Structures are given as structure tokens and as C-alpha cells.
Amino acid sequence: MPVVRTHLGHAVTSEWTKIRSVRSTIWTLGVFVVLVVGIGLLAGALVSENTDEASLHGTNPLSFGFFGLLVGNMCVITLGVLTTASEYGTGMIRTTMTACPSRGRVLAAKAIVFFVVAFVVTLVSTTFVAMVQASMLSGSGARTPSGGDWAKATLGVSLYIALLGLLALLVGSMIRHSAGGITIMIGLVLAPLVLALFMATDSLRSVRNFLFEYSFPSQLSVFYDNAISSSGPTGWDPLWIMLGLTAVAGAGAYALLRARDV
Structure with a gap:
């Protein structure tokens, strides 16, 4: 029989079959x-119904998509963790590692498939x-979104949410x-902002400002x-910050995967 060298x-292909055949993917992405x-x-x-033109003057009409993503990101986080951690709970990871002994390849395949799915959705x-939203708020006093506004409100946030989910996948691993x-x-996403809200003393002002600036809602x-904070990252900076965090988590997940027994 011919022997095919795996790659x-x-x-x-194996991870794509897994992620599209389990119910958790349909439920989390559907929600x-x-x-x-x-x-x-x-x-x-x-x-558009309850605000006058003067109040909306100069407002980016795409900015109201923030609220849906602020809640919906929990679904992507959940799916990211389940993509890796659920296999350890069911014992499926033994079959996976037997079929593909290269642990780095398994982790890379999971990361690629999940990132593409999360980004596209x-x-x-x-x-x-x-x-x-742009059509709904046109003529209501809001400004016309520029090309940069469209890029950040669609491509930018999609990359950011997909990286956040990828970070969850690596934490699950x-x-x-x-x-x-x-x-x-959930603690990493919500805790910085919650802690900052309770830091009312002047001695903790610098810590409070840092948490506000780099909390997930502020970055998004x-x-x-x-932005929630008047200082801190601007433009596409949050994307590079999340990319750095994901790279560090990826190195840690790979090191632990190689060091541990299945």
C-alpha cells in the first residue's frame, strides 16, 4: 500500500471536520x-429614533456596533476554550495525538482553523x-464614515475578536x-475594568488609568x-497588543504541550 507523508x-482538514461537526460550534457562533x-x-x-441631529453631529454611525461585540465576544471566548480543552475532558486528545504525533502541528492546525472561522463569522x-447602521443614521446628523472608519469597524474588530478567541484557545490548551x-x-476580559471602577483614591490613580486604558472594552x-479612556492606545494599537499577547500565550501553550504527557 502506498504511504502518504502527512503534513x-x-x-x-481533521480539525475543520471536528469544529464543524460538534454542536458547540453551531450554538456559540449562532448566539x-x-x-x-x-x-x-x-x-x-x-x-436614530430618540436622538436629535445636534446630538449626533460628527458622530461615527458605525460606533454603535460596539455594544453587540462587547457582549458577543463571550461566545467566541467560549468556543476558543472548548476547541482545545474539551478534547482533554472527553479523552479525544489521545486519538488526536495518536493520529498526529507532532504536537506542534496539532496546535497549529487548531489555531488556524479556529482563527479563520472566528474571523469570517x-x-x-x-x-x-x-x-x-450607516444607512439607518444617514441624514440624522452623523458624519459620513471614512474608509478608515469602515476598515476599523469591520476588518479591525474582526481580527481583534478572532485573536481574542485564539488567546482563549491557547489558554484552554x-x-x-x-x-x-x-x-x-472572562476574568481577563472583565476584571481590569471592574477593578478600575473601585479604585477611587488618588494614590491608585496611575493604576486605575492603566487598567482603564488597557481593559478589553476600552481596547475594543x-x-x-x-475610547472609554482619553489616553492610551489609539488607531490600530489594540490589534498589535492582542497579537503580542497571543504570541506569548502560543509559546507557552506549545512549551507545555511538548513537556506534558497526554
Whole structure:
């Protein structure tokens, strides 16, 4: 019988079969789309009906897509953790590693498949919301979005959310426990902002400002030119910050994967 030398493409095909055949993918991404589209369009409708032109003057009409993503990102985080951690819970990881002994290849295949799926779903959802919001708020006093506004509100946020989900995938690989990985990621997303809200003393002002500037909601709002903090990262900076965090987590997940027994 002919022997076929395996490569990364085979591992990617295997992971694609897995992610599209489990129910968690349909449920998490389905809820994500409902939240992003539903909340985004609801926010745009409420603003267009209850706000006068003077109040909206100069406002970026695409900025109201922020609210849907702020809630919907939890679904991407959940799917990211489950993509790796669930296999340890079911014991499927033994079959995976037997079929593909190269652990780095397995991790890379999971990362590639998940990132592409999360990016495409987010891009389609945010683009649809942005188009409807721009049409809904045209003539209401809001400014016409520039090419840069469109790029950040669609491509930028999609890359950022996909990287956030990829970070969750890598945390799931390191923790090897679905509930633990999801809890850690929710804490990383929400804890900085919550802690900053309770730091009211002057002695903690610098720490409070740092947490406000680099909290997830603040980083996400930068793409809509509506940052929570007046200082800190601007433009595309949040994307590079998330890329750096993901790279560090990837190195840690790979090191632990090679050092541990399955």
C-alpha cells in the first residue's frame, strides 16, 4: 500500500471536520451572530429614533456596533476554550495525538482553523451591522464614515475578536479544563475594568488609568474612535497588543504541550 507523508494540511482538514461537526460550534457562533446583529441594530434604531441631529453631529454611525461585540465576544471566548480543552475532558486528545504525533502541528492546525472561522463569522456580522447602521443614521446628523472608519469597524474588530478567541484557545490548551479556561478568560476580559471602577483614591490613580486604558472594552472601543479612556492606545494599537499577547500565550501553550504527557 502506498504511504502518504502527512503534513499540516492533513491536520487542518481533521480539525475543520471536528469544529464543524460538534454542536458547540453551531450554538456559540449562532448566539454570537444573534447578539452582534441584534444588539447592534437595536442600538442604531434607538439612537436614530430618540436622538436629535445636534446630538449626533460628527458622530461615527458605525460606533454603535460596539455594544453587540462587547457582549458577543463571550461566545467566541467560549468556543476558543472548548476547541482545545474539551478534547482533554472527553479523552479525544489521545486519538488526536495518536493520529498526529507532532504536537506542534496539532496546535497549529487548531489555531488556524479556529482563527479563520472566528474571523469570517465576525467579519460578516460586523459588516452587515455597519452597513445597516450607516444607512439607518444617514441624514440624522452623523458624519459620513471614512474608509478608515469602515476598515476599523469591520476588518479591525474582526481580527481583534478572532485573536481574542485564539488567546482563549491557547489558554484552554494550557489549562486543559473547559470551565477553568472560560473562567480565566472572562476574568481577563472583565476584571481590569471592574477593578478600575473601585479604585477611587488618588494614590491608585496611575493604576486605575492603566487598567482603564488597557481593559478589553476600552481596547475594543478604540476601533470605533470612541475610547472609554482619553489616553492610551489609539488607531490600530489594540490589534498589535492582542497579537503580542497571543504570541506569548502560543509559546507557552506549545512549551507545555511538548513537556506534558497526554
